[in-house]
Structure formats: C-alpha cells, structure tokens
Amino acid sequence: MSANVNKWRTVMTMPASRRVGMVKRVAKTITALWVAIALTAAPAFADTKPATVVIDNFSFSPAQLSVAAGSTVTWENHDDMPHTIVDDATPREFKSAPLDSGDHFSQTFTKPGTYKYFCSIHPHMTGTIVVK
Numbered sequence: 001m002s003a004n005v006n007k008w009r010t011v012m013t014m015p016a017s018r019r020v021g022m023v024k025r026v027a028k029t030i031t032a033l034w035v036a037i038a039l040t041a042a043p044a045f046a047d048t049k050p051a052t053v054v055i056d057n058f059s060f061s062p063a064q065l066s067v068a069a070g071s072t073v074t075w076e077n078h079d080d081m082p083h084t085i086v087d088d089a090t091p092r093e094f095k096s097a098p099l100d101s102g103d104h105f106s107q108t109f110t111k112p113g114t115y116k117y118f119c120s121i122h123p124h125m126t127g128t129i130v131v132k
C-alpha cells in the first residue's frame with residue numbers, strides 16, 4: 001500500500017475538528033500563493049493589457065488609442081451594421097472580415113508606430129492605434 005493512501009486514510013479518520021483545521025491551513029497556503037503569483041505577474045502584464053475599441057454609431061471609440069508594443073487590441077461591433085477594420089498602410093498589416101453586430105476582431109501590435117485604420121464599408125469611419 002502506498003504512503004499516499006495511508007496519508008489519505010489518516011486524514012479521513014482524524015476528528016472532524018482537525019480536518020477543518022487542515023483544510024483551513026491548505027486554503028491559507030493557496031491564498032498566499034495566489035497573492036505571490038499576482039504580485040509577481042502584475043508588472044509583466046501592466047504595459048500590455050488588452051485594449052478594446054468599441055464600434056458604435058458609425059464611429060470607433062476611442063478614435064485614438066495608445067498601447068505598449070505587444071498589446072492586443074480588440075474591436076467590438078456594437079452597431080446593427082457590419083463594419084470592417086482595415087489597416088490604412090501599404091503593405092497592409094491587418095484587415096478584418098466584415099463584423100456583424102456583436103462580433104469582434106483582435107490584432108496584436110508588436111512594432112511601435114502609428115497605425116491608421118478605417119472601415120472599408122464606410123470609409124469615413126477612421127481610427128488610430130499608437131504603439132509605443
């Protein structure tokens with residue numbers, strides 16, 4: 001019989017009060033670990049948090065968005081009309097399919113620069129992503 005099974009037997013046969021104490025200690029350890037992970041991980045993600053551009057009433061909001069290199073920008077169409085997100089540069093780095101209402105499109109920006117884009121269905125709809 002393995003040591004683990006013996007250990008489990010010991011846990012199952014110990015008085016309930018002791019078991020509760022053990023569960024509490026384990027929970028405390030897990031909480032402490034989570035806090036440690038959160039504190040360690042936070043600085044790495046601080047600059048590259050996901051950013052969202054909402055499409056509503058035939059406009060991109062915010063019209064200009066600044067993000068750190070490596071960030072992923074997601075566009076969400078809140079209009080009842082289809083819209084696209086098309087890079088205004090040559091060569092084109094990104095172009096979405098037409099987004100129906102509720103659809104979204106994501107693009108990760110790895111290189112710093114100013115990325116102007118527009119909706120190919122309604123070219124007066126424009127926006128800019130500034131990657132630092």
Ligand SMILES: [Cu+2]
Pocket residue numbers: 082083084119120121122125
């Ligand atoms: Cu559009």
